[in-house]
Amino acid sequence: MQQDGPVVVGVSGASGAPIAVKVLEALREAGCPVALVASEAGLEVVRAETGLDRAALARHAEKMYSDDDLGAAIASGSRPTRGMVVVPCSSSTAAKLALGLGDTLLTRVAHVHLKERRKLIVVPRETPMPTILLRHLAALSELGVVVLVASPAYYLQPRSIDDVTAYLAGKVLDHLGVEHRLYHGWKAEGG
Numbered sequence: 206m207q208q209d210g211p212v213v214v215g216v217s218g219a220s221g222a223p224i225a226v227k228v229l230e231a232l233r234e235a236g237c238p239v240a241l242v243a244s245e246a247g248l249e250v251v252r253a254e255t256g257l258d259r260a261a262l263a264r265h266a267e268k269m270y271s272d273d274d275l276g277a278a279i280a281s282g283s284r285p286t287r288g289m290v291v292v293p294c295s296s297s298t299a300a301k302l303a304l305g306l307g308d309t310l311l312t313r314v315a316h317v318h319l320k321e322r323r324k325l326i327v328v329p330r331e332t333p334m335p336t337i338l339l340r341h342l343a344a345l346s347e348l349g350v351v352v353l354v355a356s357p358a359y360y361l362q363p364r365s366i367d368d369v370t371a372y373l374a375g376k377v378l379d380h381l382g383v384e385h386r387l388y389h390g391w392k393a394e395g396g
């Protein structure tokens with residue numbers, strides 16, 4: 206992972222907001238600076254699923270940007286970052302990223318990560334996945350984006366929704382190259 210600049214966390218309007226909050230907490234615990242941007246729908250789902258309003262969410266990041274702030278420093282490729290994760294990633298945002306649309310700060314910064322060939326992770330949550338979403342995710346994967354579907358690892362025998370959330374956040378940190386203690390991997394019998 207590039208060492209300069211913040212990790213950008215983009216929160217769009219899919220279900221799975223607790224994963225985003227867990228990612229933010231773990232990045233802070235790891236001492237990783239975070240630039241946060243949430244879409245309007247993202248803020249709505251965060252409120253519905255975690256009870257956090259915009260101000261409370263902003264406290265989880267070094268800096269939170271408005272989604273209409275297209276002049277923000279992180280909208281430019283000249284501003285270094287350590288990578289970006291869109292968590293959760295709505296079908297609508299996945300479509301915009303696959304098509305190269307950058308009409309909001311979240312989608313613009315993701316586009317910058319594609320053009321600068323930096324680490325970009327998306328965490329979609331939709332089921333069943335329509336063909337159109339699968340096509341967009343395949344296009345993103347072909348561009349080097351990590352498509353980290355919000356699907357539980359039952360083999361780790363989670364005991365609660367918090368275990369599932371921590372596992373998914375841990376997978377995100379694995380792909381950002383940030384150390385964490387969110388989950389322990391599978392240990393086969395006999396080592």
Ligand SMILES: Cc1cc2nc3c(=O)[nH]c(=O)nc-3n(C[C@H](O)[C@H](O)[C@H](O)COP(=O)(O)O)c2cc1C
Binds near residue numbers: 330
């Ligand atoms: C409570 C709630 C849950 C939603 N869950 C999902 C979801 O799991 N996946 C998805 O793709 N869209 C979901 N949506 C719809 C998106 O929020 C909607 O398409 C929105 O326009 C996405 O905008 P954005 O991509 O700018 O965040 C949900 C909406 C609400 C209000």
